[in-house]
Amino acid sequence: MTLDDAYTVSQITRIIKTQLEVPALSRIWIVGEVTSLSSSRAGHIYFSMKDQNDTVLPCTFFANFARTLDFQLENGSKIYAFGMITVYDKRGTYQLNVMKVVPAGEGELALRLKQLKDKLQKEGLFDEIHKKTVPAIPGKIGLITSPNGAAIRDFLRMIQAAPRLSVVVFPASVQGTEAASTIIRGLELLDKMADVDTIVITRGGGSEEDLFCFNDEALARAIFDCETPVVSAIGHEKDTPISDLVADLRLPTPTAAGRYFAENVQAIGLQLLKVRDTLVTAMLRQRDRNPEITKFYMVAERLRDQLLRFLPEREQQLDGLADNLTAGMKRHLNTKETHFQSIEKSLHPAYMRERIGVFQNRLQALSGQLAANMTGRLDKSGQQLNALTRTLNVVNPLNVLERGFTATFTKDGKKLLRKVEQLHIGDTVNIRFVDGFALCHVLYSEKKEQS
Structure with missing residues (x-):
C-alpha cells in the first residue's frame, strides 16, 4: 500500500462501522457498573459501563427508551444493559445504544428500596408530627392479618388477659404479589367503620422476600392517609419495612402488639383500684373527723338494712309476675299456633285447587261479558262513524264542486x-x-x- 492509497478518517471510520454494526452485535446484553452518569434536557441519558478490569464502554440511552426506566440509575449501580453496538462517525468511537436497563442482583433491590425510603421521607411520611395517638384502651381493634397464620393466634391469645377488648378481623394476604392490595382494601374498609378506633397490621415474621410487600409504596400512602391510628407489628429482626416507618406505632411482633393493649388495660385497671382505695380512705377519715358524716353513714346503713328486708319480698312478687307473664305468653303462642294451623289448612293444595277453579270460572264469565260489551260498543261506534262520514260528504266543498x-x-x-x-x-x-x-x-x- 502506497501513500496514494491512504484512507481518509471518514473512510476508515466507515469501514470500522461496517465491521462493528453487524447482526451479532445488534441485540446483546452487557453487564457492568455505571460510571460518568449524566443526562440532557431532551431526556437522553449518557453513561459508561465498566467491568472489574476498568474497561469502559460508552453508552447512550435515548429518551424514547429511557422513559421506560422504572428505577433511578446511580453511579456505582451494577446493571444489565440491552442494546446494539454502533459507531459514532464524528468521533470515530463505538458505543452501546441502550434500549433497556435492569438492575443486577440483590444490591439493586436494596438500592431501589433505599430510593423509595428517601423519597417518602422527603415527603414527610415518616415525620413524628404526622403520627396519630393510639388509644391506650381501644373501643374496637381492626386486625388485618392472615386468618390461618400464627400471627392471629398469638395476638388474640395475648389480649385474652383483657376481655374488655373487642376485635374485628379483616382476612388478608400478607405475602406475595396480591398482599399489598388486599391490606389496602382492609385499611379502607376498617377506616370507614365508626366503632373501630385502632387498626393493627401484623404477620409472624418471614424472609426478606416474604416481607417485601410491606415495602410497597401504595400501601405506605394508604397507611399515611388512614384517619384511624395504625399499628404495624411485622415479625422481623433485620430490616425495618416501610410500613413500620409510616405507621403511628411500631411493635416488633404480633405477640408484642397483643401484650401492649392487654397490659394497658391491666395497668389502667390497677390505677383505678388505687384511686378507689384512696377515695375510700379519704372518705373514712372525713367520716371520723365530722360527726354529721357519721350520722349520714348510720342512716345509710339503716336504709341498707331495710332494703335487704324489702328486696326479698319484692323478688317474690317479681317471680310471681314472671310466672304469670310466662303463662300468658304460652297461651298467646298456643292461640297463634292454632291460627297458623288454620292458615296452613287454607293453603293446602286441594283447597287451593278448589279456590283456583272458582276464580277461573269467574274469570271466564267476566271475559265473556267483557267481549260482548266490547262488541256492542264497537258496533255502535261504527254506526256513529258512518253517520258522521255521510254528513261530512254532504258539506265537503270538493263534493259541492263535483256537482x-x-x-x-x-x-x-x-x-x-x-x-x-x-x-x-x-x-x-x-x-x-x-x-x-x-x-x-x-x-x-x-x-x-x-x-
Missing part, C-alpha cells in the same frame, strides 16, 4: 268571496272548479234585490 258548482276567491286565492258587493268592476278573481281554477276579470256585477 257543478264553483267557488270565487280573491286573485291570490286566499279569501273566499261570498257576496257580489265584494266585487268591483275591473277586479281579477280566482274561480275554483273541481279540477282547477281560472282567473277572470269582472266586467259587470249586479246585486240581487231582497224580496
Whole structure:
C-alpha cells in the first residue's frame, strides 16, 4: 500500500462501522457498573459501563427508551444493559445504544428500596408530627392479618388477659404479589367503620422476600392517609419495612402488639383500684373527723338494712309476675299456633285447587261479558262513524264542486268571496272548479234585490 492509497478518517471510520454494526452485535446484553452518569434536557441519558478490569464502554440511552426506566440509575449501580453496538462517525468511537436497563442482583433491590425510603421521607411520611395517638384502651381493634397464620393466634391469645377488648378481623394476604392490595382494601374498609378506633397490621415474621410487600409504596400512602391510628407489628429482626416507618406505632411482633393493649388495660385497671382505695380512705377519715358524716353513714346503713328486708319480698312478687307473664305468653303462642294451623289448612293444595277453579270460572264469565260489551260498543261506534262520514260528504266543498258548482276567491286565492258587493268592476278573481281554477276579470256585477 502506497501513500496514494491512504484512507481518509471518514473512510476508515466507515469501514470500522461496517465491521462493528453487524447482526451479532445488534441485540446483546452487557453487564457492568455505571460510571460518568449524566443526562440532557431532551431526556437522553449518557453513561459508561465498566467491568472489574476498568474497561469502559460508552453508552447512550435515548429518551424514547429511557422513559421506560422504572428505577433511578446511580453511579456505582451494577446493571444489565440491552442494546446494539454502533459507531459514532464524528468521533470515530463505538458505543452501546441502550434500549433497556435492569438492575443486577440483590444490591439493586436494596438500592431501589433505599430510593423509595428517601423519597417518602422527603415527603414527610415518616415525620413524628404526622403520627396519630393510639388509644391506650381501644373501643374496637381492626386486625388485618392472615386468618390461618400464627400471627392471629398469638395476638388474640395475648389480649385474652383483657376481655374488655373487642376485635374485628379483616382476612388478608400478607405475602406475595396480591398482599399489598388486599391490606389496602382492609385499611379502607376498617377506616370507614365508626366503632373501630385502632387498626393493627401484623404477620409472624418471614424472609426478606416474604416481607417485601410491606415495602410497597401504595400501601405506605394508604397507611399515611388512614384517619384511624395504625399499628404495624411485622415479625422481623433485620430490616425495618416501610410500613413500620409510616405507621403511628411500631411493635416488633404480633405477640408484642397483643401484650401492649392487654397490659394497658391491666395497668389502667390497677390505677383505678388505687384511686378507689384512696377515695375510700379519704372518705373514712372525713367520716371520723365530722360527726354529721357519721350520722349520714348510720342512716345509710339503716336504709341498707331495710332494703335487704324489702328486696326479698319484692323478688317474690317479681317471680310471681314472671310466672304469670310466662303463662300468658304460652297461651298467646298456643292461640297463634292454632291460627297458623288454620292458615296452613287454607293453603293446602286441594283447597287451593278448589279456590283456583272458582276464580277461573269467574274469570271466564267476566271475559265473556267483557267481549260482548266490547262488541256492542264497537258496533255502535261504527254506526256513529258512518253517520258522521255521510254528513261530512254532504258539506265537503270538493263534493259541492263535483256537482257543478264553483267557488270565487280573491286573485291570490286566499279569501273566499261570498257576496257580489265584494266585487268591483275591473277586479281579477280566482274561480275554483273541481279540477282547477281560472282567473277572470269582472266586467259587470249586479246585486240581487231582497224580496
